[in-house]
Amino acid sequence: MTAPLTIAELKKLAKRRVPKMFFEYADSGSWTESTYIANEADFKKIQLRQRVLVDMSNRSLETRMVGQTVSMPVALAPTGLTGMQHADGEMLAARAAEEFGIPFTLSTMSICSIEDVASVTKKPFWFQLYVMKDRDFVIDLINRAKAAKCSALVLTADLQILGQRHNDLRNGLTAPPKLIPKHMWQVAMRPRWCLDMMRTKRRSFGNVIGHAKNVTSLASLAGWTHEQFDPKLSWSDVGWIKEHWGGPLIIKGILDVEDAKAAVNTGADAIIVSNHGGRQLDGAPSSISMLPKIVDAVGDKIEVHVDGGIRSGQDVLKAVALGAKGTFIGRPFLYGLGAMGKEGVTRALEIIRNELDLSMALCGKRDIKSVDREIIAEV
Numbered sequence: 001m002t003a004p005l006t007i008a009e010l011k012k013l014a015k016r017r018v019p020k021m022f023f024e025y026a027d028s029g030s031w032t033e034s035t036y037i038a039n040e041a042d043f044k045k046i047q048l049r050q051r052v053l054v055d056m057s058n059r060s061l062e063t064r065m066v067g068q069t070v071s072m073p074v075a076l077a078p079t080g081l082t083g084m085q086h087a088d089g090e091m092l093a094a095r096a097a098e099e100f101g102i103p104f105t106l107s108t109m110s111i112c113s114i115e116d117v118a119s120v121t122k123k124p125f126w127f128q129l130y131v132m133k134d135r136d137f138v139i140d141l142i143n144r145a146k147a148a149k150c151s152a153l154v155l156t157a158d159l160q161i162l163g164q165r166h167n168d169l170r171n172g173l174t175a176p177p178k179l180i181p182k183h184m185w186q187v188a189m190r191p192r193w194c195l196d197m198m199r200t201k202r203r204s205f206g207n208v209i210g211h212a213k214n215v216t217s218l219a220s221l222a223g224w225t226h227e228q229f230d231p232k233l234s235w236s237d238v239g240w241i242k243e244h245w246g247g248p249l250i251i252k253g254i255l256d257v258e259d260a261k262a263a264v265n266t267g268a269d270a271i272i273v274s275n276h277g278g279r280q281l282d283g284a285p286s287s288i289s290m291l292p293k294i295v296d297a298v299g300d301k302i303e304v305h306v307d308g309g310i311r312s313g314q315d316v317l318k319a320v321a322l323g324a325k326g327t328f329i330g331r332p333f334l335y336g337l338g339a340m341g342k343e344g345v346t347r348a349l350e351i352i353r354n355e356l357d358l359s360m361a362l363c364g365k366r367d368i369k370s371v372d373r374e375i376i377a378e379v
């Protein structure tokens with residue numbers, strides 16, 4: 001079998017290797033999935049300008065995200081339950097990202113803990129924070145991220161309450177997952193996944209169990225996750241988070257110009273234009289359609305990143321051309337992980353790097369830092 005050549009091929013393979021409820025947990029958007037679909041579709045509408053007979057030798061994709069050197073302007077997005085796509089998923093993805101020279105962002109709702117990921121990596125990774133009602137737990141999380149030498153904090157702003165995904169309800173996916181007969185059947189259909197999962201002890205929310213008050217077991221965790229996301233979280237909370245953290249702060253989930261301006265006022269270092277991969281407000285615009293407006297409004301005051309719908313290096317190039325200093329990928333690396341473990345994450349990154357490099361060259365550019373709106377075709 002030839003190695004997968006596209007993210008779509010990795011997705012097909014992941015579907016065959018990951019139990020249905022976890023594959024669909026990744027491959028779903030909220031309600032009608034219109035925003036999830038638009039995230040990808042709107043990238044396809046953007047065309048690139050083909051340029052010829054310009055020097056395309058000695059190309060460079062290296063740039064910086066929040067002051068840190070990255071081998072290409074791509075980071076792995078924080079994704080919950082990643083250790084259910086593949087045993088020890090967060091540790092494997094973090095190592096793949098580290099070897100590739102790009103940031104890995106660990107979710108608060110990860111299976112492997114901050115300490116687990118720190119134990120297998122040498123370079124700093126990033127930590128994504130969900131703000132819970134239990135502020136002592138939040139402060140403890142920030143302190144643990146500091147102790148693990150995380151080099152940026154990604155504060156997720158678009159999930160104070162949870163959007164509804166029909167697939168998760170139909171599959172009976174709960175947090176943490178319960179092993180009901182339907183699940184056992186789905187799991188039994190994926191023997192390789194099962195074997196790997198039996199070999200690891202990491203099968204629940206590693207950042208929470210044993211750290212949050214009164215959460216010592218799977219049973220107590222279910223109630224905790226249900227009630228802990230804080231619907232009262234507001235702009236005024238960003239200040240104390242920033243102060244407590246004291247390092248580079250990225251606010252994730254900005255999709256509106258007014259919110260982007262509010263983010264600038266917090267003194268954050270960067271924002272991620274994002275709709276949570278179409279998993280929160282169904283009917284919201286795609287991330288890429290909002291990017292130019294947000295860049296025009298605040299791009300000279302704060303670093304603007306984007307995620308949602310990136311499925312190729314061409315999509316990364318389009319995002320950079322429209323003003324993003326960095327991009328994040330969620331599902332593309334999850335599909336790689338589900339398909340082939342660490343090697344699959346590396347494969348996803350190689351696919352994206354190759355497509356980005358070739359497309360940049362064929363647009364007549366040699367350095368990703370010089371890519372701008374000029375390479376976008378007027379349609």
Ligand SMILES: Cc1cc2nc3c(=O)[nH]c(=O)nc-3n(C[C@H](O)[C@H](O)[C@H](O)COP(=O)(O)O)c2cc1C
Pocket residue numbers: 025026027039077078079080107108109128156252274275276277278279307308309310328329330331332
């Ligand atoms: C399975 C899954 C789990 C996610 N969990 C989180 C999370 O824990 N924290 C967070 O900030 N974003 C989370 N996200 C959103 C991603 O960080 C990112 O915004 C999104 O995946 C980008 O879209 P893409 O998947 O099309 O690349 C999740 C996304 C997926 C697909």
